[in-house]
Amino acid sequence: MAANLKHGEQRIKADAVALNEQLMLSLVRQHELTETAQTLNEQLQAEIAARKLTEAALVSSEKLASVGRMAAVLAHEINNPLEAVTNLLFIAKAADGLPDGVRNYLETADAELKRIVYIARQTLGFYREAAAPTTFYVVELLESTIDLLHAKIVARQANIDMQCSRALKLTAFQGELRQVFSNFLRNSLDAAPESGGRVILRASTYISRREERRVIRITVSDNGHGIGPSTLSNIFQPFFTTKGTVGNGLGLWVSKQIVEKHGGRIRVRSRTKAPYRGTTFSVILPVVPL
Secondary structure: OHHHHHHHHHHHHHHHHHHHHHHHHHHHHHHHHHHHHHHHHHHHHHHHHHHHHHHHHHHHHHHHHHHHHHHHHHHHHHHHHHHHHHHHHHHHHOOOOOOHHHHHHHHHHHHHHHHHHHHHHHHHOOOOOOOOOEEEEHHHHHHHHHHHOHHHHHHHOOEEEEEOOOOOEEEEOHHHHHHHHHHHHHHHHHHOOOOOOEEEEEEEEEEEOOOOEEEEEEEEEEOOOOOOHHHHOOOOOOOOOOOOOOOOOOHHHHHHHHHHHOOOEEEEEEEOOOOOOEEEEEEEEEOOOO
């Protein structure tokens, strides 16, 4: 009898141990399944995120392609009537017996028309003065940039301070760099206060340890409202703009492409709090391209 009871207890204990092992195994399997499900879910979320980034890149690429096609059409449509008006002004100025006052008006109109042609080519990004880089004085680049935006500078009553040695030279595509600095200057003028606005254009040269060669640093600094950190991280993204319908979000993106094509880089510093509020764009370029 006692032997049967002992045998029964042992069997119950064995069954209990087996049941406990089965429960533990079940919990382990459940945990493994949960981990597997979480891993699959993370992979799925990562794949969805990657697909969204790819789709966004494709949309952005298509937008850029559309802008390029539109720019080509606009360049053709704008240049034709401008050329016709230029020819008419040339004929008008050559007319006999033209009063001096009228001739002066025609000369002014011709000069302004040339500015329109220049601005159109600059804006559309098709302006290149040469098939290869040329060597020029940096001060000429900055002066022509200021002249390009003369009307806006006067309208904003801004003070432009240029600090550049007249002996400083650079080898690059001058027209493309003019497009870069006109973008920076235009943005600085937009950000500057309506009265007391100040923009400093400064150029200097030094030996860069990073590039291991002589470089030129050209900065455009303003005392505007500054750029917040969340905005600053996106300013070079295509189609990103804080100007609403006024801006197209391509100016800084194009500027970055041009600078990088020249073997250079852009640095931006900005503060939104007084007394040192404002933004500085710095372009570092090799004196002579590789």
